[in-house]
Amino acid sequence: MTSALLHAGGIGVRFGGVHALRDVTISVRPGEVCGLIGPNGAGKTTLFDVLSGIRRPDGGSVTFAGEDITRRSPVWRARHGIRRTFQRQQLFGQLTVADNLVVAQDWRSGLRPGTRRHRERADAVLRECGLDALTGSYAGALPVGQARMVELARALADPPRVLLLDEPASGTTAEERRRLAVVVRHMAEEENCAVLLVEHNVGFVMELCSRVVVLDLGRVLAEGTAAEVRSDPAVREAYLGAAPRAAECDGG
Numbered sequence: 001m002t003s004a005l006l007h008a009g010g011i012g013v014r015f016g017g018v019h020a021l022r023d024v025t026i027s028v029r030p031g032e033v034c035g036l037i038g039p040n041g042a043g044k045t046t047l048f049d050v051l052s053g054i055r056r057p058d059g060g061s062v063t064f065a066g067e068d069i070t071r072r073s074p075v076w077r078a079r080h081g082i083r084r085t086f087q088r089q090q091l092f093g094q095l096t097v098a099d100n101l102v103v104a105q106d107w108r109s110g111l112r113p114g115t116r117r118h119r120e121r122a123d124a125v126l127r128e129c130g131l132d133a134l135t136g137s138y139a140g141a142l143p144v145g146q147a148r149m150v151e152l153a154r155a156l157a158d159p160p161r162v163l164l165l166d167e168p169a170s171g172t173t174a175e176e177r178r179r180l181a182v183v184v185r186h187m188a189e190e191e192n193c194a195v196l197l198v199e200h201n202v203g204f205v206m207e208l209c210s211r212v213v214v215l216d217l218g219r220v221l222a223e224g225t226a227a228e229v230r231s232d233p234a235v236r237e238a239y240l241g242a243a244p245r246a247a248e249c250d251g252g
Ligand SMILES: Nc1ncnc2c1ncn2[C@@H]1O[C@H](COP(=O)(O)OP(=O)(O)OP(=O)(O)O)[C@@H](O)[C@H]1O
Pocket: 015, 018, 019, 020, 038, 039, 040, 041, 042, 043, 044, 045, 046, 047, 087, 246, 247
């Protein structure tokens, strides 16, 4: 089996007395789409913040291709191919869709802005994502589903090695989800990208992901294939069909 490209071991994050993450270990390998699910407040976004370098963990470490990157900045990680989308989308609303992709490449490469290569690559990625009709539209004017696809396209604008997708299917239509699944699968299977995907649409996760990790109250509750996770009684009780709960608090 291929070894992990991105690995987080023993991660702990506290917000005052709230343990958002407690001794969480998770890995993602090149070529796989791994799902990360769990109730509201389980710690999924906090874990993404740790993996993308936005938040330094209180305990544990993150390695990328065998190198300890726990103290590396988000900029370093993005430039080395660790890309992320956000639950609350973060497009440059006053730029066109194409320019969103060009700017991302300019910034990550450090080359002269707007090079022809970056424009051509932007056009190709937008075509691949089924967004060619939106090239000249202003990103801020797009409906949620299209904006999510553009955010994904921007993460792909120069080839990623790891994709961290935070609720990419939220607010999308069935057709957009179908396209999203095709693009994500292509990135994993053809481009050998390691994909970790947070999503509340469990049907989408179960269909797309070869492996699923379940977080609950800041801990890994279960891990396995979609079928294994779906039939796990603890997962059923904590998440599948259960009401949201608050994260564990030590009263401190
Ligand atoms: N900046 C913060 N300050 C204080 N508490 C926080 C902060 N960010 C997250 N938390 C708390 O940490 C816990 C984990 O939150 P997180 O957003 O990571 O969960 P999540 O699984 O992503 O939830 P959701 O599915 O609703 O997005 C929650 O109890 C949350 O209230």
